[in-house]
Amino acid sequence: MMQSGVPPCTTCGEPVGFDSNGEVFVACHECNFPVCKSCLDYEIKEGRKVCLRCSTPYDESSTMADVETNQSSNHSTMAAHLNDAQDVGMHTRHVSTVSTVDSELNDDSGNPIWKNRVESWKDKKSKKKKATSKAKHEAEIPPEQQMEEKQSADAAQPLSTVVPLPRNKLTPYRGVIIMRLIILALFFHYRITNPVDSAYGLWLTSIICEIWFAVSWVLDQFPKWTPINRETFIDRLSARYEREGEPSELAAVDFFVSTVDPLKEPPLITANTVLSILAVDYPVDKVSCYVSDDGSAMLSFESLVETADFARKWVPFCKKFSIEPRAPEFYFSQKIDYLKDKIQPSFVKERRAMKRDYEEFKVRVNALVAKAQKTPEEGWTMQDGTAWPGNNPRDHPGMIQVFLGHSGAHDIEGNELPRLVYVSREKRPGYQHHKKAGAENALVRVSAVLTNAPFILNLDCDHYVNNSKAVREAMCFLMDPLVGQDVCYVQFPQRFDGIDRSDRYANRNTVFFDVNMKGLDGIQGPVYVGTGCVFNRQALYGYGPPNLPNLPKASSSSSSCSWCGCCSCCCPSKKPSKDLSEVYRDSKRDDLNAAIFNLKEIDNYDEHERSLLISQMSFEKTFGLSSVFIESTLMENGGVPESANSPILIKEAIHVISCGYEEKTEWGKEIGWIYGSVTEDILTGFKMHCRGWRSLYCMPLRPAFKGSAPINLSDRLHQVLRWALGSVEIFLSRHCPLWYGFGGGRLKWLQRMAYINTIVYPFTSLPLIAYCSLPAICLLTGKFIIPTLSNLASVWFLGLFISIILTSVLELRWSGVSIEDLWRNEQFWVIGGVSAHLFAVFQGFLKMVAGLDTNFTVTAKAADDGEFGELYMIKWTTLLIPPTTLLIINLVGVVAGFSDALNSGYEAWGPLFGKVFFAFWVILHLYPFLKGLMGRQNRTPTIVVLWSVLLASVFSLVWVKINPFVQKVDNSTIAQSCISIDC
Ligand SMILES: O=c1ccn([C@@H]2O[C@H](COP(=O)(O)OP(=O)(O)O[C@H]3O[C@H](CO)[C@@H](O)[C@H](O)[C@H]3O)[C@@H](O)[C@H]2O)c(=O)[nH]1
Ligand SMILES: [Mn+2]
Numbered sequence: 001m002m003q004s005g006v007p008p009c010t011t012c013g014e015p016v017g018f019d020s021n022g023e024v025f026v027a028c029h030e031c032n033f034p035v036c037k038s039c040l041d042y043e044i045k046e047g048r049k050v051c052l053r054c055s056t057p058y059d060e061s062s063t064m065a066d067v068e069t070n071q072s073s074n075h076s077t078m079a080a081h082l083n084d085a086q087d088v089g090m091h092t093r094h095v096s097t098v099s100t101v102d103s104e105l106n107d108d109s110g111n112p113i114w115k116n117r118v119e120s121w122k123d124k125k126s127k128k129k130k131a132t133s134k135a136k137h138e139a140e141i142p143p144e145q146q147m148e149e150k151q152s153a154d155a156a157q158p159l160s161t162v163v164p165l166p167r168n169k170l171t172p173y174r175g176v177i178i179m180r181l182i183i184l185a186l187f188f189h190y191r192i193t194n195p196v197d198s199a200y201g202l203w204l205t206s207i208i209c210e211i212w213f214a215v216s217w218v219l220d221q222f223p224k225w226t227p228i229n230r231e232t233f234i235d236r237l238s239a240r241y242e243r244e245g246e247p248s249e250l251a252a253v254d255f256f257v258s259t260v261d262p263l264k265e266p267p268l269i270t271a272n273t274v275l276s277i278l279a280v281d282y283p284v285d286k287v288s289c290y291v292s293d294d295g296s297a298m299l300s301f302e303s304l305v306e307t308a309d310f311a312r313k314w315v316p317f318c319k320k321f322s323i324e325p326r327a328p329e330f331y332f333s334q335k336i337d338y339l340k341d342k343i344q345p346s347f348v349k350e351r352r353a354m355k356r357d358y359e360e361f362k363v364r365v366n367a368l369v370a371k372a373q374k375t376p377e378e379g380w381t382m383q384d385g386t387a388w389p390g391n392n393p394r395d396h397p398g399m400i401q402v403f404l405g406h407s408g409a410h411d412i413e414g415n416e417l418p419r420l421v422y423v424s425r426e427k428r429p430g431y432q433h434h435k436k437a438g439a440e441n442a443l444v445r446v447s448a449v450l451t452n453a454p455f456i457l458n459l460d461c462d463h464y465v466n467n468s469k470a471v472r473e474a475m476c477f478l479m480d481p482l483v484g485q486d487v488c489y490v491q492f493p494q495r496f497d498g499i500d501r502s503d504r505y506a507n508r509n510t511v512f513f514d515v516n517m518k519g520l521d522g523i524q525g526p527v528y529v530g531t532g533c534v535f536n537r538q539a540l541y542g543y544g545p546p547n548l549p550n551l552p553k554a555s556s557s558s559s560s561c562s563w564c565g566c567c568s569c570c571c572p573s574k575k576p577s578k579d580l581s582e583v584y585r586d587s588k589r590d591d592l593n594a595a596i597f598n599l600k601e602i603d604n605y606d607e608h609e610r611s612l613l614i615s616q617m618s619f620e621k622t623f624g625l626s627s628v629f630i631e632s633t634l635m636e637n638g639g640v641p642e643s644a645n646s647p648i649l650i651k652e653a654i655h656v657i658s659c660g661y662e663e664k665t666e667w668g669k670e671i672g673w674i675y676g677s678v679t680e681d682i683l684t685g686f687k688m689h690c691r692g693w694r695s696l697y698c699m700p701l702r703p704a705f706k707g708s709a710p711i712n713l714s715d716r717l718h719q720v721l722r723w724a725l726g727s728v729e730i731f732l733s734r735h736c737p738l739w740y741g742f743g744g745g746r747l748k749w750l751q752r753m754a755y756i757n758t759i760v761y762p763f764t765s766l767p768l769i770a771y772c773s774l775p776a777i778c779l780l781t782g783k784f785i786i787p788t789l790s791n792l793a794s795v796w797f798l799g800l801f802i803s804i805i806l807t808s809v810l811e812l813r814w815s816g817v818s819i820e821d822l823w824r825n826e827q828f829w830v831i832g833g834v835s836a837h838l839f840a841v842f843q844g845f846l847k848m849v850a851g852l853d854t855n856f857t858v859t860a861k862a863a864d865d866g867e868f869g870e871l872y873m874i875k876w877t878t879l880l881i882p883p884t885t886l887l888i889i890n891l892v893g894v895v896a897g898f899s900d901a902l903n904s905g906y907e908a909w910g911p912l913f914g915k916v917f918f919a920f921w922v923i924l925h926l927y928p929f930l931k932g933l934m935g936r937q938n939r940t941p942t943i944v945v946l947w948s949v950l951l952a953s954v955f956s957l958v959w960v961k962i963n964p965f966v967q968k969v970d971n972s973t974i975a976q977s978c979i980s981i982d983c
């Protein structure tokens with residue numbers, strides 16, 4: 001990807017790429033006009049057979065020679081498509097009558113489905129074994145020899161490499177960290193041995209807070225010890241798995257999109273996400289998109305019907321002109337010169353037509369939204385007059401509808417489209433539905449029954465695919481037999497659209513996504529953040545990784561150990577012996593093998609006995625009562641048998657989303673998304689890491705996915721509250737990283753440290769609040785937490801400040817994060833800390849003590865926000881009280897401090913300086929919060945207001961002090977009364 005010297009294609013802007021000999025691709029040998037292969041193929045297909053620049057005829061033998069285009073007259077009308085869709089799937093109203101289905105299924109010819117599946121599974125398994133051993137063999141022989149052996153060198157090369165940080169950036173960074181640690185120790189030595197007798201309580205409080213801050217710094221800092229970057233080679237991926245003339249061997253991917261409330265999550269946003277998925281640059285028959293509607297809203301369903309129809313025009317347009325991003329709303333709102341690199345003459349015309357079509361689509365969707373604002377008394381009815389089964393979102397049957405796909409409607413050019421499936425799991429009163437985690441688990445099962453792709457990509461409804469090659473990026477890791485084996489997921493960073501330029505509330509979270517996550521990538525892998533993540537399906541089924549991951553051999557591509565990056569913590573010289581969890585895992589695999597073997601042996605038994613056998617194998621206790629699902633889990637490489645007949649499978653899919661399905665199973669406890677926390681993402685990733693899987697972080701230059709974030713203060717605080725509450729829930733659960741998962745010994749200790757950090761951070765709110773009120777208290781009482789400084793003490797203080805600044809600077813240097821982002825992060829750490837985190841701690845304990853359930857308050861997504869109107873909206877919540885109080889007492893403290901100093905003469909100004917400095921530290925951190933409080937009505941910049949209030953008070957005090965009309969005696973009384981009021 002990153003090769004230099006490869007010119008960009010003049011048509012599409014992508015690098016022109018390489019030909020089969022590994023040389024830069026040349027379309028016209030006459031003038032070397034840079035055009036990539038796909039654009040050239042397109043030109044020829046369109047009948048333009050001469051070079052665009054010099055008009056020399058192209059050498060057609062060098063192209064795919066796929067000239068006869070397949071323009072079959074498969075144009076179907078919208079009505080026809082809808083009928084199609086209903087034939088393939090089942091219409092929801094039929095579906096609504098199905099509650100449970102007999103899971104012993106036969107295909108058309110009467111063969112039990114399980115048998116076909118087992119056969120194909122065994123087939124695939126042996127194939128996979130061969131492939132793996134071949135790849136291993138290749139890795140063992142020296143690379144030079146490999147070159148000779150391989151005709152196509154590209155296909156044998158690794159699909160990704162680890163790019164360690166340059167030594168000159170990493171070494172000083174580590175040096176400063178060690179230095180800071182030493183200074184910290186000396187600092188504490190001084191602080192503890194020098195108590196302030198006049199303010200013992202204050203001193204003790206401040207020491208305790210400081211110790212806690214130091215501990216949380218250590219927890220945050222050391223997981224960043226070995227940050228790494230990775231590079232992928234998508235062209236090698238295609239060279240290996242998409243050879244000309246052969247069917248593509250790329251692995252299939254099931255996309256999950258979750259949505260719950262169409263009023264907070266506008267259907268247009270979800271539609272854009274779905275469209276961007278359907279148009280990804282990946283073989284259509286390998287892509288399926290499952291949309292989970294947790295709100296069972298007819299609005300979501302109907303807008304999906306519209307979306308499926310619009311995709312028939314949108315997808316071919318995207319692919320024809322290779323546009324980015326493939327979410328129409330965001331594509332059309334890009335402020336760039338879209339003609340710059342596109343010289344296909346039809347482009348301008350077709351783009352204009354497409355834009356028009358999209359506007360019409362928007363009008364249709366918005367009409368649906370407008371209609372849905374007021375629910376009719378008798379509930380919603382569908383177009384055919386039957387009642388919508390999901391009218392009561394808390395009590396409704398499971399619903400599934402399949403759109404598009406290979407037997408469904410095709411696009412307007414007659415090509416197949418990816419399959420699109422609407423899923424709304426059954427909800428009944430009295431059943432726990434486990435919020436988002438429950439929805440994802442329902443999708444895991446439905447997709448296993450219908451398509452069973454070996455990989456799963458999950459997205460929030462507002463996170464669209466911004467880079468159509470994102471899946472290929474992930475496959476560079478997952479499909480590489482050397483790298484992918486032990487990888488449970490590939491996480492992409494979350495990137496956002498529509499954030500105010502100064503990112504007032506640190507929505508972008510750059511410090512987390514560009515610093516912490518890169519650090520974790522060098523240990524055992526990034527945490528799962530809930531969206532933009534490609535899973536290995538087997539990892540979701542609770543299995544451990546097939547190999548012991550810490551063999552140094554596996555990291556052939558990098559000099560240091562790619563597993564931990566350091567080579568001391570995880571690569572002992574002697575091979576570790578089998579540990580407990582591995583033995584357990586092996587026995588589990590043996591179980592599976594035994595099951596398969598037995599199934600084969602008992603061919604002549606009847607169906608009933610077979611099903612008994614399956615349940616004996618205890619799979620049902622783990623996975624629930626669906627043998628179709630259980631059999632699908634046995635297929636390590638995914639896929640469903642050809643014989644699979646969809647109406648029967650749809651029935652089974654309905655069965656696996658019924659609300660009782662998970663009872664007495666391991667769903668949410670050991671397999672799938674894990675329940676018990678509103679940040680199910682952290683918990684789910686944590687479980688996988690404990691089993692010994694590793695994860696990878698993938699940051700393509702063009703962000704893979706983009707989402708939206710709450711930009712007004714109250715929504716943002718509520719989001720942070722939910723995250724912190726999720727952490728407290730994990731802290732109080734059996735999955736607390738402080739204690740959980742020591743048995744297997746498969747969680748790296750630095751990784752554990754990072755997980756501990758992600759669950760204890762809400763508790764920092766307590767010392768933070770204390771620390772933020774200290775300066776005010778000091779100013780008001782005239783006491784101070786630090787005794788008069790000696791020279792040595794000043795050295796420690798200064799040293800600490802300098803080392804704090806230095807670590808930040810060096811961190812910024814290797815990560816490329818900007819100083820503004822770092823500062824915003826600091827500020828929001830304080831704002832969130834003194835409000836949301838505090839509430840989270842209390843709510844978490846309330847939940848534990850009183851058994852109250854926590855709820856998942858969905859963040860509202862703005863449909864089309866003009867001018868960040870949202871930013872200035874302020875909804876009053878109790879969350880605002882603690883930071884407001886802190887702000888006020890610190891401001892009052894500064895004023896009182898000045899008045900005190902004025903009254904006590906010039907010797908008081910020295911100590912005042914120290915206290916005011918701390919007060920300003922608090923005020924500066926809370927500044928964005930103050931800005932948020934001011935709202936918009938106030939056009940004067942906040943800083944002006946702030947300064948004017950301060951200065952006004954100070955001057956009035958000075959005036960009082962020197963006012964000739966006031967008697968000397970009055971002065972002291974004023975001062976006294978002032979102080980006593982303030983205290
Ligand atoms: O009962 C529910 C509640 C939520 N969701 C979905 O969960 C997603 C995330 O919700 P959102 O309100 O956008 O939360 P954020 O705070 O923006 O989400 C972040 O944090 C969550 C954990 O708190 C993760 O699940 C998300 O993936 C991550 O993006 C959305 O697609 C929702 O539709 C459901 O499907 N069912
Ligand atoms: Mn979100």
Ligand SMILES: [Zn+2]
Nearest residue numbers: 009012036039
């Ligand atoms: Zn091109």
Ligand SMILES: [Zn+2]
Nearest residue numbers: 028031051054
């Ligand atoms: Zn030419």
